[in-house]
Amino acid sequence: MLIQENLSVQEKLKILTDAAKYDVACTSSGVSRGGKNGYMGNAEASGICHSFSADGRCISLLKILYTNQCIYDCKYCINRCSNDVVRTSFTPDEVCKLTMEFYQRNYIEGLFLSSGILYSADYTMDQIFQTLWKLRRELRFNGYIHVKAIPGADPALIEQVGYLADRMSVNLELPTAEGLRNLAPGKTRDKILKPMRQIQRGIAKQMEQEGILLPEQGKGHRMISTGEAEGKLPSDGSGLPSFGGDGTVPNDRSRVQSLSGERRPAPVRWGVAEEKAGYSTGPKLRLGRSRYGTYGISRVSGKRDYFVPAGQSTQMIVGATPENDFQMLTVAEALYRNFGMKRVFYSAYVSVNEDSALPILPGGPPLLREHRLYQADWLMRYYGFDAGELLSERQPNFNLFLDPKCDWALRHLGQFPVEVNRAGYETLLRVPGMGVKSVGRIVTARKTGVLTFADLKKMGVVLKRAQYFITCSGKLMNPVRIDQDYITSQLLGDERRKAWDIQHKDSYRQLSLFDDMHLEGAGIDLPS
Amino acid sequence: MTVYVCEDSFDGILCGVYDAWMSRKGHDHVRLEIGGTGDMELFCEYAPVPVLPEKTEKVISSIRRKISERVYKKVYTASLSQEPGRADIIYRFLIDGFRYGEGVLSMLHLPSVFELFRLCRFVLNESHLLKEFARFSRTEEGLLVSRIGPKNDVLPMLALHFADRLPSENWMIYDENRERAVLHPADGEWFLVRANDREWMMGLDWKTDEEEYQAMWKMFCQTIAIPERKNYVCQRNHLPLRYRPYMTEFQG
Numbered sequence: 001m002l003i004q005e006n007l008s009v010q011e012k013l014k015i016l017t018d019a020a021k022y023d024v025a026c027t028s029s030g031v032s033r034g035g036k037n038g039y040m041g042n043a044e045a046s047g048i049c050h051s052f053s054a055d056g057r058c059i060s061l062l063k064i065l066y067t068n069q070c071i072y073d074c075k076y077c078i079n080r081c082s083n084d085v086v087r088t089s090f091t092p093d094e095v096c097k098l099t100m101e102f103y104q105r106n107y108i109e110g111l112f113l114s115s116g117i118l119y120s121a122d123y124t125m126d127q128i129f130q131t132l133w134k135l136r137r138e139l140r141f142n143g144y145i146h147v148k149a150i151p152g153a154d155p156a157l158i159e160q161v162g163y164l165a166d167r168m169s170v171n172l173e174l175p176t177a178e179g180l181r182n183l184a185p186g187k188t189r190d191k192i193l194k195p196m197r198q199i200q201r202g203i204a205k206q207m208e209q210e211g212i213l214l215p216e217q218g219k220g221h222r223m224i225s226t227g228e229a230e231g232k233l234p235s236d237g238s239g240l241p242s243f244g245g246d247g248t249v250p251n252d253r254s255r256v257q258s259l260s261g262e263r264r265p266a267p268v269r270w271g272v273a274e275e276k277a278g279y280s281t282g283p284k285l286r287l288g289r290s291r292y293g294t295y296g297i298s299r300v301s302g303k304r305d306y307f308v309p310a311g312q313s314t315q316m317i318v319g320a321t322p323e324n325d326f327q328m329l330t331v332a333e334a335l336y337r338n339f340g341m342k343r344v345f346y347s348a349y350v351s352v353n354e355d356s357a358l359p360i361l362p363g364g365p366p367l368l369r370e371h372r373l374y375q376a377d378w379l380m381r382y383y384g385f386d387a388g389e390l391l392s393e394r395q396p397n398f399n400l401f402l403d404p405k406c407d408w409a410l411r412h413l414g415q416f417p418v419e420v421n422r423a424g425y426e427t428l429l430r431v432p433g434m435g436v437k438s439v440g441r442i443v444t445a446r447k448t449g450v451l452t453f454a455d456l457k458k459m460g461v462v463l464k465r466a467q468y469f470i471t472c473s474g475k476l477m478n479p480v481r482i483d484q485d486y487i488t489s490q491l492l493g494d495e496r497r498k499a500w501d502i503q504h505k506d507s508y509r510q511l512s513l514f515d516d517m518h519l520e521g522a523g524i525d526l527p528s
Numbered sequence: 529m530t531v532y533v534c535e536d537s538f539d540g541i542l543c544g545v546y547d548a549w550m551s552r553k554g555h556d557h558v559r560l561e562i563g564g565t566g567d568m569e570l571f572c573e574y575a576p577v578p579v580l581p582e583k584t585e586k587v588i589s590s591i592r593r594k595i596s597e598r599v600y601k602k603v604y605t606a607s608l609s610q611e612p613g614r615a616d617i618i619y620r621f622l623i624d625g626f627r628y629g630e631g632v633l634s635m636l637h638l639p640s641v642f643e644l645f646r647l648c649r650f651v652l653n654e655s656h657l658l659k660e661f662a663r664f665s666r667t668e669e670g671l672l673v674s675r676i677g678p679k680n681d682v683l684p685m686l687a688l689h690f691a692d693r694l695p696s697e698n699w700m701i702y703d704e705n706r707e708r709a710v711l712h713p714a715d716g717e718w719f720l721v722r723a724n725d726r727e728w729m730m731g732l733d734w735k736t737d738e739e740e741y742q743a744m745w746k747m748f749c750q751t752i753a754i755p756e757r758k759n760y761v762c763q764r765n766h767l768p769l770r771y772r773p774y775m776t777e778f779q780g
């Protein structure tokens with residue numbers, strides 16, 4: 001390994017930024033914290049972007065590695081020990097100084113510190129701890145900090161770091177244990193899940209101390225004691241679906257029901273008539289809130305330390321291993337339900353290394369697939385869809401030409417059209433062309449008047465799509481056939497072009513999949 | 529038709545609301561205008577509106593008491609808009625506000641409400657973008673200086689934001705279009721000054737010793753992009769070109 005001594009801070013910054021850029025998490029959201037005299041910084045629940053890089057991604061945090069030295073050899077990673085690249089490391093002081101100077105110039109919302117594994121997991125985690133301690137305690141930095149928990153590090157260290165950070169993440173990277181075995185020889189699924197579980201428990205405990213209701217699967221929110229919380233969580237190794245030999249059949253019994261939705265009609269009782277009975281197997285949906293609940297304190301006072309108040313996130317690489325979309329989505333759903341994730345990020349694989357175990361991607365990173373996964377992720381959290389409704393073993397991959405919501409609606413035409421002036425918000429959320437915001441406006445406005453198509457347009461409904469699925473006072477907007485082929489062809493013209501753009505042209509807006517892409521966190525402006 | 533010509537300020541608009549309302553000429557026979565924004569029309573009578581603190585106070589307290597605090601905030605936000613018709617839009621909104629009370633905020637189908645919300649949206653969008661994109665540089669004297677060129681008068685909203693964020697720094701934000709600045713002394717309260725106030729505006733000419741950090745920031749922004757994903761259209765959608773002249777990473 002080529003370790004370069006005596007590099008200037010500028011040179012280190014270049015190397016350690018370059019090495020950090022493949023982590024796609026860029027948000028500074030999930031916690032709101034006011035400023036206080038003598039300190040520098042505050043935090044906004046919805047997060048703030050400060051710039052956009054040439055790839056159109058938001059720059060919110062100073063995203064760097066502490067060091068790009070690493071004892072492991074993960075095949076997909078630019079920093080793997082078998083690569084011949086210049087290695088260097090920051091010192092805690094250097095990271096602190098950069099963060100403070102960048103922050104006061106309003107370049108950034110805070111720090112996102114990740115790292116290769118230098119010597120050992122404990123050594124690395126300790127360096128990270130030293131850095132955060134200095135930044136928070138000595139320099140009184142009150143802005144946002146996202147930090148990695150290093151798998152295999154002493155839980156006591158992870159806990160200490162958790163009290164200084166706002167968000168922590170451990171990247172799952174590959175959705176199946178098998179994928180990990182093949183590409184990341186130093187990692188195992190258990191080793192990754194252990195710190196995830198620890199962080200989840202820490203957050204649950206903190207919430208309990210604050211008297212905040214903990215989300216409980218399927219039953220809304222209620223108070224539980226920590227002991228109970230821990231007892232309820234599956235043990236470290238379980239909680240994620242594992243997939244059998246052919247890579248499709250889940251052998252985790254608890255998942256079988258929703259996974260086999262196609263063969264045995266899943267308990268999806270959705271439709272206008274049955275609205276009150278609920279429509280999905282998952283937890284209840286509240287408009288504008290993630291239905292997996294909020295794992296994290298979110299709103300903190302400056303007086304005490306809180307454990308990971310902005311919650312936990314993780315990332316999966318898309319397209320480095322042969323898993324299908326259904327597997328990815330099922331794993332994501334389990335991460336939300338069983339590990340209290342605030343966000344799951346998807347990162348289209350960029351081939352940085354040549355290796356026989358890795359796919360060659362002549363078309364570039366699978367951006368469209370990544371885009372579909374983000375859309376589906378949003379549909380699960382804010383629109384009440386289960387993974388098993390969007391995909392199945394029979395249809396394991398997303399339609400490249402239709403977004404997952406349109407695709408679902410076309411397969412369930414029998415449930416449409418719905419009457420805008422009467423249908424519940426859960427129903428409206430399933431209408432293509434309607435987003436969380438427009439549904440919020442509709443639900444508020446129809447209390448005082450009968451809505452027409454012109455009103456809907458003003459409220460941000462995309463009538464071009466929605467028109468096939470809704471009526472206003474019993475009437476369709478245009479006399480159209482409710483016919484799958486016809487509607488598909490109408491929607492396709494639009495979608496096909498967009499899909500093509502995403503994969504081939506410089507024109508898609510990664511962060512604006514829906515009108516409500518920014519509503520994560522508490523800062524949602526919805527009419528009550 | 530009587531046109532009430534208001535001074536271009538929140539107080540000015542509220543005094544216009546007071547005069548128009550109290551004239552009892554009927555809402556259909558009055559209109560509010562910001563001085564210097566419209567052409568003189570035939571058959572209109574133009575009444576200049578003097579700014580009197582008692583009138584402003586009266587309007588503010590009736591909005592807060594008889595309608596609500598939220599409505600008051602909305603009206604204030606709308607008054608910061610650059611839209612020439614803002615004074616009359618606020619007047620029309622308040623007519624409905626006093627008729628329906630707080631509930632007016634959910635009556636988006638009323639044209640007055642829709643229009644007021646449109647103004648608020650412009651103001652809030654721009655102030656949000658500037659929270660993201662405003663850049664400070666540090667002078668040798670330790671003052672953080674930022675220049676902005678906003679369409680709407682977002683300075684007061686930015687002042688609130690940065691006062692909470694950088695409470696113990698000396699900083700200043702200068703609005704080039706309105707030639708006004710907000711100044712914030714470390715651990716003190718912020719205040720607004722005009723460009724002709726030499727004593728305060730001096731900071732703008734101070735030399736900044738920024739090369740080191742500006743260069744590192746530029747390099748960071750370039751390095752963090754993944755070349756295989758480059759997407760300039762997407763970048764431009766999020767970061768409109770008109771903000772870039774003020775941003776460190778797009779200079780030079």
Ligand code: SF4
Binds near residue numbers: 072074077078079
């Ligand atoms: S542990 Fe693996 S993924 Fe992480 S830096 Fe090392 S080689 Fe890369």
